[in-house]
Amino acid sequence: MEKEVVMNAPNQExxxxxxxxxxxxxxxxxxxxxxxxxxxxxxxxxxxPIMYLILFSFTDADVIGEWQGFNFDCYATLxxxxxxxxxxxxxxxxxxxxVAIVASTLSTVLGTAGAIGMHFLGKKLKAVFNFANEIxxxxxxxxxxxxxxxxxxxxxxxxxxxxxxxxHMVLTIPFVVINVQPKLEQMDPSLYEAAMDLGAxxxxxxxxxxxxxxxxxxxxxxxxSMTLSLDDYVITEFTKxxxxxxxxxISTYVQSTLSRSTPPIQIRSFTTIIFxxxxxxxxxxxxxxxxxxxxI
Amino acid sequence: xxxxxxxxxxxxxxxxxxxxxxxxxxVFLILFIILPILLIFYYAFTDAxxxxxxxxxxxxxxxxxxSVTTFKVIGQSLGVAALTTVICILIAYPIAYILANSKxxxxxxxxxxxxxxxxxxxxxxxxxxxxxxxxxxxxxxLHPWVCSIIGMVYNxxxxxxxxxxxxxxxxxxxxxxxxxxxxxSPVQVFFKTIVPMTVPGIVxxxxxxxxxxxxSYVITDxxxxxxxxxxxxxxxxMFLNGAQQDLASVYAVIMLALIGLSVVFENLFSEKKGAR
Numbered sequence: 001m002e003k004e005v006v007m008n009a010p011n012q013e014x015x016x017x018x019x020x021x022x023x024x025x026x027x028x029x030x031x032x033x034x035x036x037x038x039x040x041x042x043x044x045x046x047x048x049p050i051m052y053l054i055l056f057s058f059t060d061a062d063v064i065g066e067w068q069g070f071n072f073d074c075y076a077t078l079x080x081x082x083x084x085x086x087x088x089x090x091x092x093x094x095x096x097x098x099v100a101i102v103a104s105t106l107s108t109v110l111g112t113a114g115a116i117g118m119h120f121l122g123k124k125l126k127a128v129f130n131f132a133n134e135i136x137x138x139x140x141x142x143x144x145x146x147x148x149x150x151x152x153x154x155x156x157x158x159x160x161x162x163x164x165x166x167x168h169m170v171l172t173i174p175f176v177v178i179n180v181q182p183k184l185e186q187m188d189p190s191l192y193e194a195a196m197d198l199g200a201x202x203x204x205x206x207x208x209x210x211x212x213x214x215x216x217x218x219x220x221x222x223x224x225s226m227t228l229s230l231d232d233y234v235i236t237e238f239t240k241x242x243x244x245x246x247x248x249x250i251s252t253y254v255q256s257t258l259s260r261s262t263p264p265i266q267i268r269s270f271t272t273i274i275f276x277x278x279x280x281x282x283x284x285x286x287x288x289x290x291x292x293x294x295x296i
Numbered sequence: 297x298x299x300x301x302x303x304x305x306x307x308x309x310x311x312x313x314x315x316x317x318x319x320x321x322x323v324f325l326i327l328f329i330i331l332p333i334l335l336i337f338y339y340a341f342t343d344a345x346x347x348x349x350x351x352x353x354x355x356x357x358x359x360x361x362x363s364v365t366t367f368k369v370i371g372q373s374l375g376v377a378a379l380t381t382v383i384c385i386l387i388a389y390p391i392a393y394i395l396a397n398s399k400x401x402x403x404x405x406x407x408x409x410x411x412x413x414x415x416x417x418x419x420x421x422x423x424x425x426x427x428x429x430x431x432x433x434x435x436x437x438l439h440p441w442v443c444s445i446i447g448m449v450y451n452x453x454x455x456x457x458x459x460x461x462x463x464x465x466x467x468x469x470x471x472x473x474x475x476x477x478x479x480x481s482p483v484q485v486f487f488k489t490i491v492p493m494t495v496p497g498i499v500x501x502x503x504x505x506x507x508x509x510x511x512s513y514v515i516t517d518x519x520x521x522x523x524x525x526x527x528x529x530x531x532x533x534m535f536l537n538g539a540q541q542d543l544a545s546v547y548a549v550i551m552l553a554l555i556g557l558s559v560v561f562e563n564l565f566s567e568k569k570g571a572r
Contacts, residue, residue, distance in 0.1 A: 028399070035394040036401070042391055043409055046453070049424035050416060052431070064427040110321050117318025129318065132325045135333070138503070138559055142511040142528035143548045146535055147332030150339065150545070170328050173321070202313065231418055234511050234528065238536070251514075254419040258518055263423060271420050278415045286405055 050275060057268035064268070074269035085264035092253040093270075096230055099249065103168035104225035110169070111176030112218050116210065118177070119184045136174045144170055145238035152239075159242040167239035168229045175228065176221035183217035333552070339545035353542045370550065373527045376516065377509040380448040384505050385498060387449070388456035392497075393490075395457075396464035407461060411454050418451055422518050425450055429519070440520030447519040448509055455508075456501040463497030499565045507555055527551055 056064045060073035077083045118129045136144060148170065152163050187210065195205040211218070233251040241247040248256065257263045343350045357366045391410070395401050413421065425447050426436060436443040467490065475489045476482075491498075513529030525533075527547055535544040 032400050035397075039391055039394050039401070039406065042387070043406075046410065046413055046450070049421060049428045049450070050413060052428045053420070053424040056427075064424075065431050110324060113317045114321025115318075117315055117321070120314040121318065129322070129325075132330060135329055138507070138555055139333075140507050140511045140528070140551050140555060142513075142531050143336070143551050143555075144329075144332070146531055146544055146548050147336045148328065149535065150335050150541060151328070151332040153541075154335065166328055169324070173324070177321075206314075227415065231414070233419060233514055237532070250417050251419050254417065254423065255514055258419075258423065267420060267423070271416060271424075275416060278412060282408060282412060286408070 050271070053268050054272045054275065057272045060265060062262040062265065074265050078266040078269045078273075083266070085266045088248065088253060089250075089264070089266055089270050092248045092250045095247065096249040096251075099164060099168060099236075100226050100229035103165050103229050104172060104222055106165065107169045107172040107176050107225050108218060108222045111173045111221060112180050112211075112214075114173075115177045115180035115184060116206075116214075119181075133174045133177050136170055137178070141171070141232075141234040145235045148235070149238045159239060161241060163239045164236065164241065167235040168232065171232060171235055172225035172228050175224045176218070179221035179224065180214055180217040183214035187213050336545045336548045336552070339542050340549040342542075344542050353546045357543060357546055369525050369527055369530045369547075372524050373510045376444060376448060376524065376526060377506050379445050380452060380509045381502050381506045383445065383449050384452050384456040385460075385501055388453055388460050388501060389494075389498075392457050392460035392464050396461050396467070410457055414454050419514055421451065422447055422515050426518055436519045437521035437523075440523045443519040444516045444524055447515045448512065451512065451515060452505040452509065455504040459500040459504060460494065460497040463494050463500075467493055495565060499562055503558060503562055507558060510551065510554075 053064065056067075057074045058070055058072070059066075059068050060071055061068040078086050078089065080086055114129075118126055121129065145167065148163070148167055149159075152159060157163065191213070192205055192209050195209045196202075200208065231251065232249075233255060236249050237252055237255075240249070240252065254263070254267060257267070340353055341349055341351070343352060356362065395407050395410075426443070429436065429443050429446065434443055434446075471493070472485060472489050475485045480488065510526050511528040513526045513532065516524045516526055517529060527550070531544045531547050534540040534547070
């Protein structure tokens with residue numbers, strides 16, 4: 001009898017700890033459920049405006065929010081080459097794309113070369129460069145836009161493709177530099193020296209050893225440049241070509257339609273197509289990433 | 297011996313030439329970033345006709361009737377920026393915490409989903425937001441502040457989530473567990489360990505939202521029925537539509553002063569962190 005009691009005591013204790021563990025697990029599960037519910041609700045809210053636009057791309061009402069029957073008019077007119085709105089939208093898309101590609105490419109080349117050069121500078125000069133590089137990052141876009149505009153006006157230069165590209169480069173270069181810099185810091189300097197010792201030419205050592213080493217930084221700098229440039233409004237509005245005055249990017253075009261009583265219905269179908277493309281790219285990127293992870 | 301000497305001398309030469317790679321960028325920085333800012337100061341502090349030093353441009357904005365508009369613009373800008381920043385951080389903080397907590401979320405895709413709307417043009421998203429708000433009975437013309445703040449928070453939320461998420465990934469889990477084991481209540485754990493550890497994230501989330509909102513006048517223009525004017529919008533009005541270069545420069549100088557203040561503020565916090 002006594003033995004049993006003695007045996008029982010730790011058992012009971014164990015059961016109790018088991019029970020409290022189970023309770024704790026239940027609590028954890030409830031917590032996880034609440035946390036993820038919150039996140040998903042926020043996600044739905046984030047996507048609500050876009051979904052609303054997409055929904056109304058399947059009706060041809062002038063105003064979003066009025067349903068005039070299911071049809072593909074928004075899409076049909078978007079791909080009708082005689083439609084004035086469609087022409088404007090595709091023109092603006094083309095402008096947005098080439099400005100982003102040209103400006104980001106130039107920024108990436110100039111910024112990467114800059115970052116490599118800065119890496120070998122003395123402490124003081126490097127600090128000066130870093131400070132100057134920080135300016136456009138912390139500065140307000142409107143101040144940069146105004147200051148560039150004043151500069152071009154003072155030099156008597158017309159606003160054209162050059163001013164626009166310079167504007168977008170000012171916006172994006174610092175981000176290339178700050179993305180390349182950490183990769184340069186991580187780089188093994190002896191690797192580069194070894195290449196030189198083994199008889200590689202200067203440019204050979206640079207392009208075959210250093211550049212591949214810092215490639216991830218260069219790539220993310222380029223991607224951030226593209227993202228910033230594609231979405232830009234303020235600098236574009238201030239530096240875009242003024243002669244002929246019908247140069248628009250997507251941002252400035254859509255903004256200019258805001259003052260109309262009814263914005264073009266084709267913006268809805270256009271956004272839907274862009275959204276689907278982005279989602280597809282995201283899915284593809286995730287799949288490729290997962291495969292890579294599995295291989296490793 | 298001779299060979300190694302020339303080799304090392306070669307290396308020295310190479311180091312020298314590598315430095316010159318930053319020359320083109322240096323020229324670009326001076327010409328298109330530093331010089332334009334100096335020009336803004338020049339135009340803000342000189343007379344348009346004579347080019348002599350004057351505070352007249354400031355006086356023109358801060359004296360008499362025009363001072364009402366000036367203070368209204370600055371006040372509205374600071375109000376929109378402060379409200380947007382605070383609300384963004386309050387919403388982004390729990391989202392970032394949940395996304396970064398491996399107990400709850402192991403899926404990076406969820407983080408991507410929060411960033412994905414950023415790739416849809418922000419002017420288009422603003423139009424969509426406006427229409428949706430009207431659908432919910434919130435007319436921008438009648439509720440300019442509520443609508444503008446919703447639009448701003450919607451636009452800047454991903455920018456607040458990202459830095460917070462990055463700091464939360466690096467949270468020292470053992471410290472949190474230690475606090476809990478030593479008898480701290482969940483509220484104490486939160487305010488005494490988690491919040492102090494995430495201060496750098498909070499500060500960078502704040503700087504990612506506070507200053508940029510003042511340039512995002514497209515959002516307030518669309519969502520306030522043009523009743524709220526931000527400094528950015530005022531600069532555009534004065535420069536592109538009014539050709540008042542000097543007054544626009546004064547506004548830009550005011551903005552630069554605000555930016556300077558926020559940089560000092562940010563550095564104060566990172567120094568405190570360093571002292572710890």
